[in-house]
Amino acid sequence: MNLKQLSEHLGLSQTTVSRALNGYPEVSESTRKRVQLAAAEGNYRPNLRAMSLATGKAMTIGHVIPVADQHDVVNPIFAEFVAGASQVYKQHGYELTLTIAETRNEESIYRSIAARGAVDGVIVHSPKRTEPRLALLREIGLPFVVHGRVSESDTPYNWIDMNNRRAFKQATQLLIDLGHTDIALINGDESLNFAWLRRLGFEDAMRENKLPIKKALMASADLTETFGYQTASALLKCSDCPTAFLASSYVVALGIRRAIGQAGLQMGKDISVIIHDDELSYFDNDGAIPQFTATRSSVREAGILAADMLLKQIDDPTLFPQNTLLESHLTMGLSTGPAKRA
Amino acid sequence: MNLKQLSEHLGLSQTTVSRALNGYPEVSESTRKRVQLAAAEGNYRPNLRAMSLATGKAMTIGHVIPVADQHDVVNPIFAEFVAGASQVYKQHGYELTLTIAETRNEESIYRSIAARGAVDGVIVHSPKRTEPRLALLREIGLPFVVHGRVSESDTPYNWIDMNNRRAFKQATQLLIDLGHTDIALINGDESLNFAWLRRLGFEDAMRENKLPIKKALMASADLTETFGYQTASALLKCSDCPTAFLASSYVVALGIRRAIGQAGLQMGKDISVIIHDDELSYFDNDGAIPQFTATRSSVREAGILAADMLLKQIDDPTLFPQNTLLESHLTMGLSTGPAKRA
DNA sequence: ACATTCATCCAAAGCGCCTTGAATAGACAG
DNA sequence: CTGTCTATTCAAGGCGCTTTGGATGAATGT
Incomplete structure (x- = not known):
């Protein structure tokens, strides 16, 4: 069932039917009703391609997920972020x-995406510390929202981010307050800005408390379970072991926990761990007392907000770029405790 | 830059330019070269919407991910599956x-997806034991491939699946061979067919070995870490505890491992665990000896095969429905050992 | 009675592409 | 030199929708 058929069926012109369905005022309420009814009965849905060709709008948002190569790790937060964003898209x-x-x-x-007219805007995932994509997208003229910020950019642009620096400063401070001085940071790939900012937050706190920043206690890579395990295992064997870990994700913390257990130590007693928790739905770090002390921020919520921001920008291209900085919540769990003096 | 502009720039008709770019033979090689060069220079990409309107093909595949409600758990395997499939789509x-x-x-x-002409075919995710979607899609006439099978369907359809029943039978047998008789099955939602088949495989092995199938040792829900933890915790407290666990996913096994540790027991010694491992990239259950004994099957690979199958079906709608049954590989890890007699 | 407004509705053009059917020109045969 | 092929190229129509610019008739005002 297409417009032509529907309009013939109703004995009306395509114009009138189109207008009736799209809520234009130049249609009497009685015919509008009639049209809507017939459309519903015939299960009519305007053809998206035709519509978008006629209007010049693609009615589509692109999510571009960068990977190093085809066999790369797929960051688990994407699925969650996208789940949030897609709610918003559907509504609109x-x-x-x-x-x-x-x-x-x-x-x-x-460039291809833009030239093919496939999308009205994109969400930029996993921004690096410096992002050639921003200039590129501006040049192309494609509206975009970045999930995360780019440290080194002068020109304003749309972004939504979690306050990574503050979160990790806060988490570090908590560990310091508990008496820890040798704190390891198991971080994501620090060419990515979120990880870089977390490191800065960590260093902020260490510096403010006049504690040494030891390179040996910092690691940075893809946040896999194995990475957490191997790094923590190695660190727990060294001469002056850390008494606490700061983990950039739940997954990596699972590896750390494994290493702690294997070393015959107890998490929350011998060794403290604080994680950043993106609140992935299958890792509900919840219950009466969460297992991990964590800085928490819902990445699904971020997806919702980002989608919203992008649609607003598309709706009104003259809008000045928007920014949203989400704060994380530090929640106490079972994984932290006072430092044991060596 | 669109076709019209490009053709005017070249002093050719749109027909010729279109044909030159699409590889039709009615164009001299010299002009084809000229056209290709100009197209590359002008960064010309045919507008996808116009193309699809003209050809009637959407050049798009839909992945429909079912959830119970908006706040539902997003199954982590989707991202991995999609990562595989998208490689294939890009190539085509x-x-x-x-x-x-x-x-x-x-x-x-x-219905909406089909009527809007937004896709040429869909991948059906997470099939239930009985699937109204199959009949629906046939009625609509939309090509589809199911990731998984539907137990109760007479009519043939395209699917790609892992041999869940066999995998779990095999895993169960291994545990039995190690001397375990009280084996707990921590399974996914058994209204979903994959989980149902795994249960059948488990029961197959138990029955063949004349072991009792105890309802109390079987649990079924969304495969979250918490589910694994809570279920295992409860089971490890009961009077006749299981000595082994069969876990339907890596994530749920993490919860089980936590429970085991907390009970003061040791995985692989006091309690054995076998998981099904979808080979998610951030849980590389690998190394010299994997931490978990597992039946393994790459879900990313499944995504590749499914996409391939769907494109073939779209290419030739008369094709008889294809099926691919992947076998999993049972690999020994650290999480299993002989049963300790009570 | 006539001009003017307003509420409805419609014909036709156009979005950017592909594709059918035809035209043109050069090559070749008779 | 004319007729027939073949190789190239083109004009125009159509995909299904939106939208511009009327057209129509009834209602209103003078």
């Missing part, structure tokens, strides 16, 4: 297309 | 759109 009649972009093709992929 | 010039469908709207969502 938008579709969501997903593109996995290898870093080396990134530019051509963005 | 297809886009991928993602839709999260609440079960209660499912029918209208599929």
Whole structure:
């Protein structure tokens, strides 16, 4: 069932039917009713392609997920973020297309997306400390919202981010207050800005408390369970072991916990751990007392807000770029305790 | 830059330019070269919407992810599956759109997708034991591939699945061979077919070995860490505790491991655990000896195969439905050992 | 009675592409 | 030199929708 058929069926012109369905005022209420009824009966849905060709709007948002190569780790937070964003899109009649972009093709992929008219805007995931994508997207003229910030950018742009620096400063301070001085930071890839900011937050706190920042206690890589395990295992064997760990994700903390257990130590007693918890739905770090002390921030919520921001920007391109900085909540769990003096 | 502009720039008709770029033979090689060069220079990409309107093909595949409600758990395997599938789509010039469908709207969502002409086919995720979606999609006439099988379906359809029943039978047998008789099954939601089949596999082995199947040792729910922890904790307190666990996912096994540790027991010594491992990239259950004994099957690989199957089906709609049954590999890890007699 | 307004509705153009059917020109055969 | 092929190229229509610019008739005002 398409517009033509529907209009013939009703004995009306395509114009009138289209207007009736799209809420234009130049249609009498009685015919509008009639049209709506017939459309519902015939299960009529305007063809998205035709519509978008006619209006010039794609009614689609692109999510571009960067990976180093095809076999790279897929960051588990994407699914959760996208789950949030997609709610918003659905409400506004938008579709969501997903593109996995290898870093080396990134530019051509963005250009292609734009030139093909496939999307009205994109969400930029996993920004690096310096982001060539911003300039690229501006040049192309494609509206975008970054999930995360870019440290080194002068020109304003849309972003939504969690206050990584503050969260990790706060978490570090808590560990220091508990008496820990040798704190290890198991961080994400520090060429990514979120990880970089977390490190700065960590260093902020250490410096303010006049504690030495030891390179040996900092590691940075993809946040896999194995990375957490191996790094923590090694650190727990060294001469002056850390008494506390700061973990950049739940997953990596699982590895740390494994290492602690294997070393015959007890988490929350011998060794303290604080994680950043993105509140992934299958790791509900919850219950009466959460197992991990954590800085928490819902990445699904971030997805909702980012989608909202992007649609607003598309709706009104003259809008000045928006920013949203989410604060995390520090919640006490079972994984922290006072430092044991060596 | 669109076709018209490009053709005017070249002093050719749109027909010729279009044909030159799409590889039709009615164009001299010299002009084809000229056109290709100009297209590359002008960064010309055919507008996807116009193309799809003209050809009637959307050049897009839909992935529809069912959830119970908006706040539901997002299964972590989707991201990995999609990562695989998207490789294939890219190679063939297809886009991928993602839709999260609440079960209660499912029918209208599929109908809407089809009527809007937004996709050429869909991947059906998370099939239940009985699937109204199959009949629906057939009625609509939308090509589809199911990731998983539906137990109760007479009519053939495209699917790709892992041999869940066999995998769990095999895993159970291994535990039995190690001397375990009280084996707990921590399974996914058994209204979903994969979980149902795993249960059948488990029961197959128990029955063949004349061991009692105890309802009290079987649990079924969303595969979260907490579910694993709580269930295992409870089971380890009961009078006749299980000496082994069969876990339907890595995540749920993490919870089980936590419970075991907390009970003062040792995994692989006091209690054995076998998991099914979907080989998620951030849980590389690998190394010299994997931490978990597991039946393994790459869900990313499944995504690749499913996408391939779907594109073939779209390419030739007369094709008889294809099936692929993947076998899992049982690999020994640190989490299993001989049963300790009580 | 005539001009003017207003509420409805419609015909047709256009979005950017592909594709059918035809035209043109050069090559070749008779 | 004319007729027939073949190789190239083109004009125009159509995909399904929105939207511009009327058209129509009834209602209103003078």
